[in-house]
Amino acid sequence: MRFFLDTADLTEIQEAVAYGILDGVTTNPTLMAKAGVSDPESHYRKICEIVSGDVSAEVIATDYEAMVEEAKQLANIHPNIVVKIPMIPDGVKAIATLSQLGIRTNCTLIFSPAQALLAAKAGATYVSPFLGRLDDIGHDGIALIKQIRLIFDNYGFETQILAASIRHPKHVIASAEAGADVATMPFKVLQQLFKHPLTDIGLERFLSDYRKHLESTTS
Numbered sequence: 001m002r003f004f005l006d007t008a009d010l011t012e013i014q015e016a017v018a019y020g021i022l023d024g025v026t027t028n029p030t031l032m033a034k035a036g037v038s039d040p041e042s043h044y045r046k047i048c049e050i051v052s053g054d055v056s057a058e059v060i061a062t063d064y065e066a067m068v069e070e071a072k073q074l075a076n077i078h079p080n081i082v083v084k085i086p087m088i089p090d091g092v093k094a095i096a097t098l099s100q101l102g103i104r105t106n107c108t109l110i111f112s113p114a115q116a117l118l119a120a121k122a123g124a125t126y127v128s129p130f131l132g133r134l135d136d137i138g139h140d141g142i143a144l145i146k147q148i149r150l151i152f153d154n155y156g157f158e159t160q161i162l163a164a165s166i167r168h169p170k171h172v173i174a175s176a177e178a179g180a181d182v183a184t185m186p187f188k189v190l191q192q193l194f195k196h197p198l199t200d201i202g203l204e205r206f207l208s209d210y211r212k213h214l215e216s217t218t219s
């Protein structure tokens with residue numbers, strides 16, 4: 001399973017790259033605004049220079065022709081850019097055109113298996129089901145991943161499932177169990193994946209036992 005960071009914060013991306021386990025980055029207009037980005041093009045270029053892997057950059061346009069035009073500009077920034085297109089009829093149409101032009105896409109705001117199937121049929125490189133936002137309204141985000149996995153496997157779709165809107169480590173593990181190809185997560189969730197109290201207690205005990213042993217052999 002590949003791990004992407006869901007952020008536009010360069011410091012977070014640098015720290016995650018240093019762990020040696022980061023495979024890419026996803027951004028969205030909210031995250032770009034949160035990072036205070038004033039020049040998106042140069043910001044995407046910086047992200048692509050920090051991480052070696054796919055970087056999702058989302059279009060702002062919402063009509064077919066403007067989305068295709070914006071997608072071409074975004075894809076020109078760097079070979080690792082994947083253009084994020086919203087799940088709306090014009091978006092699916094744009095994905096189909098971009099797919100024929102060889103421009104890779106990530107269909108975002110996926111909340112149902114029907115939407116994932118439409119995006120896959122249009123040739124999307126990734127679909128992004130939003131787990132957390134489904135859970136927020138009392139639905140089951142992981143069940144959606146399982147349904148999409150089944151459908152894609154039934155028909156041999158190569159579109160990859162990118163589990164998004166991840167809120168905690170259980171989402172990451174359940175997505176892995178359900179066969180998602182990628183999990184994109186906030187930096188905080190990536191850090192939480194390392195944590196287990198028994199690891200901290202165990203390490204402390206190993207070191208303290210060894211210190212005692214050293215003291216007893218040198219006294």
Ligand code: G3P
Pocket residue numbers: 006026027028130132133164165166184
């Ligand atoms: O980038 C899309 C998605 O991961 C957003 O997550 O937490 O805003 O629902 P969230």
